[in-house]
Amino acid sequence: MPPRDADELNRRIDAACGRIAPLWPLKHFVAVNPFFGLRDHGFQEASDTLARITGNGLYMSRTYYREQLASGRITRDDLRQAIDRCGSRLDVNTVERTLNLPAPRPKLGMAPVSEVLERVEGGLWSSFVTERISLHCAAYFDLGQAIVAMPWRNLPLYESWRKAAAIDLSPAMMGLTDFRAAVAKLPADPRDAIAMAIDRLGIPDAAVERYLHASLMSIGGWAAWARYLRWQAELAGRKDDAIVDLLAIRLMWDMLLFEAKQSPALVARWREMLAASMRPPSAKRRAAAEIDRILLSAMEIGFQRSVIAGLTSATMPTRPVRPAAQAAFCIDVRSEVFRRSLETVAPAVQTVGFAGFFGIFIEHVPLGAGKGRSHVPVIFNPGYCIQDRVKGGNADTLQAERRKKIGAYKAWKGFKLSAASCFSFVEATGLSYGLKLLTDSFGWTRPVPDPHSQGLAKEDVARIGPTLEAVPHASCGTHGADAGIPAEDRVDHAERILRAMAMTGNFARLVLLAGHGSSTVNNPHATGLDCGACAGQTGEASARVVAALMNDPDVRRGLTGRGIVIPEDTWFLAGLHDTTTDELRLFDTDDVPADLEDDLTWLKQWLAQAGDLARMERSALLGTEGLTDRGVAQDMLRRSRDWSEVRPEWALANNAAFIAAPRTRTAEMDLGGRAFLHDYVWQKDEGFKILELIMTAPMVVANWINMQYYGSVVDNRRFGSGNKVLHNVVGGAIGVLEGNGGDLRVGLSLQSLHDGKRWVHEPLRLSVFLEAPQEAIDDVIARHELVRQLVENGWLHLFRIGDDREVYRRLPGGSWERSDTALMAAA
Numbered sequence: 001m002p003p004r005d006a007d008e009l010n011r012r013i014d015a016a017c018g019r020i021a022p023l024w025p026l027k028h029f030v031a032v033n034p035f036f037g038l039r040d041h042g043f044q045e046a047s048d049t050l051a052r053i054t055g056n057g058l059y060m061s062r063t064y065y066r067e068q069l070a071s072g073r074i075t076r077d078d079l080r081q082a083i084d085r086c087g088s089r090l091d092v093n094t095v096e097r098t099l100n101l102p103a104p105r106p107k108l109g110m111a112p113v114s115e116v117l118e119r120v121e122g123g124l125w126s127s128f129v130t131e132r133i134s135l136h137c138a139a140y141f142d143l144g145q146a147i148v149a150m151p152w153r154n155l156p157l158y159e160s161w162r163k164a165a166a167i168d169l170s171p172a173m174m175g176l177t178d179f180r181a182a183v184a185k186l187p188a189d190p191r192d193a194i195a196m197a198i199d200r201l202g203i204p205d206a207a208v209e210r211y212l213h214a215s216l217m218s219i220g221g222w223a224a225w226a227r228y229l230r231w232q233a234e235l236a237g238r239k240d241d242a243i244v245d246l247l248a249i250r251l252m253w254d255m256l257l258f259e260a261k262q263s264p265a266l267v268a269r270w271r272e273m274l275a276a277s278m279r280p281p282s283a284k285r286r287a288a289a290e291i292d293r294i295l296l297s298a299m300e301i302g303f304q305r306s307v308i309a310g311l312t313s314a315t316m317p318t319r320p321v322r323p324a325a326q327a328a329f330c331i332d333v334r335s336e337v338f339r340r341s342l343e344t345v346a347p348a349v350q351t352v353g354f355a356g357f358f359g360i361f362i363e364h365v366p367l368g369a370g371k372g373r374s375h376v377p378v379i380f381n382p383g384y385c386i387q388d389r390v391k392g393g394n395a396d397t398l399q400a401e402r403r404k405k406i407g408a409y410k411a412w413k414g415f416k417l418s419a420a421s422c423f424s425f426v427e428a429t430g431l432s433y434g435l436k437l438l439t440d441s442f443g444w445t446r447p448v449p450d451p452h453s454q455g456l457a458k459e460d461v462a463r464i465g466p467t468l469e470a471v472p473h474a475s476c477g478t479h480g481a482d483a484g485i486p487a488e489d490r491v492d493h494a495e496r497i498l499r500a501m502a503m504t505g506n507f508a509r510l511v512l513l514a515g516h517g518s519s520t521v522n523n524p525h526a527t528g529l530d531c532g533a534c535a536g537q538t539g540e541a542s543a544r545v546v547a548a549l550m551n552d553p554d555v556r557r558g559l560t561g562r563g564i565v566i567p568e569d570t571w572f573l574a575g576l577h578d579t580t581t582d583e584l585r586l587f588d589t590d591d592v593p594a595d596l597e598d599d600l601t602w603l604k605q606w607l608a609q610a611g612d613l614a615r616m617e618r619s620a621l622l623g624t625e626g627l628t629d630r631g632v633a634q635d636m637l638r639r640s641r642d643w644s645e646v647r648p649e650w651a652l653a654n655n656a657a658f659i660a661a662p663r664t665r666t667a668e669m670d671l672g673g674r675a676f677l678h679d680y681v682w683q684k685d686e687g688f689k690i691l692e693l694i695m696t697a698p699m700v701v702a703n704w705i706n707m708q709y710y711g712s713v714v715d716n717r718r719f720g721s722g723n724k725v726l727h728n729v730v731g732g733a734i735g736v737l738e739g740n741g742g743d744l745r746v747g748l749s750l751q752s753l754h755d756g757k758r759w760v761h762e763p764l765r766l767s768v769f770l771e772a773p774q775e776a777i778d779d780v781i782a783r784h785e786l787v788r789q790l791v792e793n794g795w796l797h798l799f800r801i802g803d804d805r806e807v808y809r810r811l812p813g814g815s816w817e818r819s820d821t822a823l824m825a826a827a
Helices: 006-018 043-054 062-071 076-085 092-099 113-121 125-141 157-165 179-184 190-200 205-217 220-235 242-260 264-278 283-312 333-345 395-417 422-441 487-500 540-551 553-560 594-622 629-641 686-696 698-714 774-783 785-792 821-825
Strands: 325-330 349-354 362-365 384-390 464-466 510-517 571-578 583-586 657-661 675-679 727-730 735-738 766-770 796-801 807-810 816-818
Touching (some): 006 205, 006 242, 043 205, 043 264, 043 283, 062 283, 076 092, 076 283, 092 283, 113 242, 125 157, 157 179, 157 242, 179 242, 190 205, 190 242, 205 220, 205 242, 205 264, 220 242, 283 657, 283 766, 283 796, 283 807, 325 333, 325 594, 333 349, 333 510, 333 571, 333 675, 349 675, 362 540, 464 540, 487 540, 510 594, 540 553, 540 571, 594 629, 686 766, 686 774, 698 766, 698 785, 774 785, 785 796
Parallel strands (some): 325 349, 325 510, 362 384, 510 571, 657 766, 766 796
Antiparallel strands (some): 571 583, 727 735
């Protein structure tokens, strides 16, 4: 029987809610590890848990692995080492033979009553219940899409649902004639309602938490959104119980449906499902899981072998006395391609990898905006609110003009789409849009204004940029951040950032800080292509703020007193790498001192050549490798403007490694855009504070990205967003539905993972390589529970590059072993 103690039940409710990973809204969509709530489980244990709940675990199908074996992607050497790594007693022949046999069919899992009822009497009960809950959540959480707001949004979610359900006639159309009367008798408190459902459904005590988790998973999209609201509240020191309310709503549907449709067959099937979901995996299931573990490990070993071979064979070339230029890029895997291209066309340029927000914790308020946008990883809060300034002009005047133009555009758009004018508008003005429709269709023009420049004249765009100073009457305070960066804080931040980047000397005359963003249209998940380290925004504001910080004479004088001397002829310059077109735009070039004009000319030329080279490399995956350089560039520009383009770029597909080491360690390696590259020199890291920061922030963010791609491939129905062509935005900017109904979708679309013939993204766990002393790495793991869970529970692989240039793998339990370099070098 269920627990009678209210405190114990509340603990289980909150534990189940904690199993759900948050879903960020479309306006700052970021990569999220969909298994974040299971991080305290071992990888296999989490797979078993999900298999009991959903019927599917964390592994690809046998068909997929057979294809990898047949193509040579998995070799017999990979299988041998994987068998050893997994501690299996099987041999390669047995694994290959078993792989050709059909895998055990997935079970029903811990299904809701609606799904069990379908198995008993047929019908579409699951989709009906999901639809009713989804429609209510879309109206309740709406962020401005609805013209008329629902009347109960001022009430808690569960209470608003009771109000709406009391007048909802749709259940009666499905034969639930007493549904409204039954709703009226439900408990007013959501936790009391959950307790009632557990009791009436006969959930065994040992199954309560799993049942609650399964119930949330059955509406996983809206559960993830409610979990996001709780996450944001917790960051601000508040509490949000929308996810508990949502759980109560889901259980009320289960309970009312069970009691309304109760029959001996339903009761028997329900009890059978509960009992089966609590049984430990059978011997057959355990044997299948062992094979799955070996196959996944074999694929990972095949990838790790090539990386380790490159790391151990690096010649570690010395740098010039002073680089011709320095360019710091985000650690994003797309930057690896551009960095390698830049180093190829300009070997005297030194590139650096660092988190895309460049270590400055800001929210940025664009000119004319009403509130700020966070530009820090979502695990942090911004500390400063940054406003825009206008060079040689009045910011207030330009801001008022921009707001007026944007307001007029929105009013015109609203008029076009309104019910009163939509048909007459087309008849009256349709032909006048013919030319624009033609140019938009060919990707020659943007169908909609660029949000970054909307409402601004072309000549004004270059005059606008963020300022370190506090702006009077600023629209700050969205995240409780201070306006501007106080002068007394600036030297501390500059020192911290430069030391974290391992840039404390030998500065070039020009130092480029290159953030990144993307250019797409008609793409609900556009911010998912921007910088994950900037909360789904571009890195422009962060790069420009840090460049201004480093160019501040007072900051430089303060740095000199702390042992970091920036030469007088060094200038920091901000830029933005467009990952869709591989163009790199430079900002504030008119501020560059005149005696650096030649350096700037050379840098522009090198960046243009690097863009050409990077585009040609990426063209192979986009199917345009047969075109000329110019043809490839034009096609990528078209992709950035084409409203019908479902795959403007591959984004972070195929990411698989995170490397924190000196660039000289990886400079000779072609990592194929699969690695997050973070520069790190442990000899310059006093007290290993930078290592601690790397392992607790960038490494965790990389794990989130890696696991989002992993989950979206392994189980796209639950952890992905399906077919992008069918996406419809719901709630203004909350997320998307696939089609016109169903649950809110999470994760990545199929078009971001699959090219129509094969999976482009290989679902592998992240392989992390750190060049640092073993004791320092172990110390960080010991002091940070989140890092320890990721490492010890197998959510990533951790390797260490030693002083002897060998690579060591961390084993479960904390010991290390040297990688078998002979095997790693084998093809």
